[in-house]
Amino acid sequence: MVTKRRIQTRQRLLESAVAVFAEEGFGRSTVEQVCARAGYSRGAFYSNFETLDELFLAVWEQRSAELITRMREAFEDFQQDTAGDVAGDVEGVVANLLRAVPVDEEWFRVSAEFTAHALRYPELRRVIVERERAIAASTAPFLLAALAGIGRTVPDPGALGQALVAVHDGTALQCLSEPGDPEPWRRRAALFSHVITAYSVESKEQS
Amino acid sequence: MVTKRRIQTRQRLLESAVAVFAEEGFGRSTVEQVCARAGYSRGAFYSNFETLDELFLAVWEQRSAELITRMREAFEDFQQDTAGDVAGDVEGVVANLLRAVPVDEEWFRVSAEFTAHALRYPELRRVIVERERAIAASTAPFLLAALAGIGRTVPDPGALGQALVAVHDGTALQCLSEPGDPEPWRRRAALFSHVITAYSVESKEQS
DNA sequence: TGTATCCGATACATTGGTGTATCGAACGGG
């Protein structure tokens, strides 16, 4: 029997955990902090999870799944908006792409730590790889379509996907390290454009 | 008065700290663990540092300074080796570049966590940005020279530097997530090539 | 509404790490 209360409790614990992990760092966070922020006692935690590690994984999985969903939605919106008209050039495609890809400091911190943590455990490494694949997979259709719209095709979508994820990760850090400075953001967009250009070619037959 | 013993103690603590941080994660590491591994008691630690945070910063600064030094040396070796002969193409330059840029899992974990940690404190953010600049600065001369050797010039070295750092960070994670698989490494090299190509142009007058 | 079950609060014993204060040994200048 799975009560409604339980679901809500679990959910609140997850939410407060993100905040606590982001503030304190995962390793420095305690069960008490997470529970206190959520308005529960430790009993609630131990009734729902075995260890903080388990909660950490649950948080990460939920949030990155959400992230993928949000991206997919944003993509679909763009496709509808720009259904008829040509998006123009690669810069235009990149602009749309970047609008759909959030760079959130809180989440960046948490997932950077999760990454470092996960590298220690083979099964967690697999989770990471899997997630990256999912991100690439949910991005690809939109991106390929948008590029086709401006007369470009991608010979090796897998390679492009991996490249874009890498570029996103790397530049996100730079943007967050220098908050307020627009320069890293411009360079980020430029790098995306260059990479996408390099990984695609002009289609032979253009509509 | 600064004793020799003290210097050695400090150094050993730094070394054991890297190992402990990499194994346990920074947040989970304790003063005791660091001291035990180094063969000291906690007294030694408190005599040399105020807090674990301070040690963490010291570790990070020392190691990343070393990293820069090692890269610079590797670059100089290459320049001597390939003094006369043309390096060939961009792929050749990238091959040399990547040979000089280490991807070390232990260090990756530590610095990923340090990054996440540092994002919380403005003054640590500055340290990170500064370090990134130093890396770019120490790489640039070699890279520009090597490119000049194959008849390419870089209009905006700053942008290229930032792009390469981002690409390095992003792809390093991918390579470490899938140990044993050579594919990420190939793609990493390919991405470097594409980026360098995109950020450089053929020189008008070629020697 | 009654009741069996589920869930989270509370209390407790325990652990493991902290920081300080003190002491003895190693060091280095003379």
Next chain:
DNA sequence: CCCGTTCGATACACCAATGTATCGGATACA
């Protein structure tokens, strides 16, 4: 070689967090 200084070891009091065991209130379903 000796003495003053520096450094790290030891011991201690303290605290914060853990995990468990138990209990009472909430919840779902008849």
